[in-house]
Amino acid sequence: MNDQLDTEVKLAIYRVTADTGVIPTSSEVARKIDIEEAEVLDAFARLHKKRLLVPEPGDFSRIRMVPPFSGIATAFPVDANGRRYHANCVWDAYGVAAALHTDAMIAASDGHTGEPLWLEVKNNQPILRSYAAHFAVPAARWWDDIIFT
Amino acid sequence: MLLFRSEETVNSWCEARGIPRRPLISLAQLWQLAVHWYANRLTVESRRPVPEEMMSIFESIGLTGPFWDPKSDQWTPAN
Numbered sequence: 001m002n003d004q005l006d007t008e009v010k011l012a013i014y015r016v017t018a019d020t021g022v023i024p025t026s027s028e029v030a031r032k033i034d035i036e037e038a039e040v041l042d043a044f045a046r047l048h049k050k051r052l053l054v055p056e057p058g059d060f061s062r063i064r065m066v067p068p069f070s071g072i073a074t075a076f077p078v079d080a081n082g083r084r085y086h087a088n089c090v091w092d093a094y095g096v097a098a099a100l101h102t103d104a105m106i107a108a109s110d111g112h113t114g115e116p117l118w119l120e121v122k123n124n125q126p127i128l129r130s131y132a133a134h135f136a137v138p139a140a141r142w143w144d145d146i147i148f149t
Numbered sequence: 150m151l152l153f154r155s156e157e158t159v160n161s162w163c164e165a166r167g168i169p170r171r172p173l174i175s176l177a178q179l180w181q182l183a184v185h186w187y188a189n190r191l192t193v194e195s196r197r198p199v200p201e202e203m204m205s206i207f208e209s210i211g212l213t214g215p216f217w218d219p220k221s222d223q224w225t226p227a228n
Contacts, residue, residue, distance in 0.1 A: 052196075068187050086181070091182055092183075094183035095186055096168075096187075099187040101188070113161075119152075126176050131153060136150065140205065
């Protein structure tokens with residue numbers, strides 16, 4: 001029962017986010033699929049336990065992350081389908097293009113110098129450059145502080 | 150996770166913060182990670198990979214060792 005509801009809530013979150021570039025709140029999801037907001041909040045909590053979303057600290061009606069999308073502006077804006085999305089990190093920036101199956105332009109910057117860097121996806125392939133990504137923490141600790149990771 | 154123009158700026162970033170250099174990921178590897186993680190994320194059957202699947206994905210694109218083991222409690226910077 002809960003699994004079916006969680007899937008419905010998750011898909012509604014992703015549909016709205018894909019269509020608008022903005023992650024919906026619990027009340028917006030409730031209106032979208034015509035259920036009580038309390039049910040949506042319970043689903044948010046279960047999806048958080050499954051590591052499928054991260055609520056906004058201090059406000060569980062809002063979502064900080066529903067990977068690869070970010071609920072707040074980040075240093076990884078992704079322009080795709082005529083909209084601007086925000087990704088949680090450079091992996092997720094590519095993830096937005098992969099999830100939407102679309103071309104994308106991603107404005108990023110060098111983590112040390114701040115120099116502007118550009119990533120591009122065309123025809124489901126990245127335009128390769130000699131950039132490097134660097135994880136600060138090992139895989140086993142990514143979810144210890146996922147907002148930092 | 151951060152992006153850098155080159156290995157040199159990664160090294161400078163690590164030195165400035167006293168952080169050991171971790172493994173580097175190329176854009177080709179990063180794209181493969183994104184596809185494995187997210188290509189079906191907007192579908193009914195989507196889910197986050199379980200640890201064993203994560204290991205398999207990492208190995209398939211050349212990322213091996215305890216740093217990439219989501220169940221490892223053995224990793225240290227010296228690895």
